[in-house]
Amino acid sequence: MAKEHCLIVLAAGRKLDLLRGEASRVAVASKLGWWSDRAEVGTKFCFEDATAKDNFALACDSFGITCREGSS
Incomplete structure (x- = not known):
């Protein structure tokens, strides 16, 4: 993989599970x-x-979860 496009998310528990599901949906x-x-x-x-x-x-924004650019 030539380049990664990453975000750092500040979430835990159910919110993190929700984001994993959303990441999967976006990727699919x-x-x-x-x-x-x-x-x-x-x-x-x-x-x-x-x-x-x-x-x-x-x-992330629509769920009210903080994220920021992550290093590649």
Whole structure:
């Protein structure tokens, strides 16, 4: 994979489960892969495409969950 498009999300418990489901939905709709990993603070969600990452960021906003750009 040439480049990762990542966001750091500050969520735990059910909110994190909700975001994992949303990340999966966004990735399936884009026909791309995604993964999550622990970050120093929060959880890092990475996508194979910038558009998928942007759609995931919109979902985070709609759920009222804080996210920020993550390093690639």
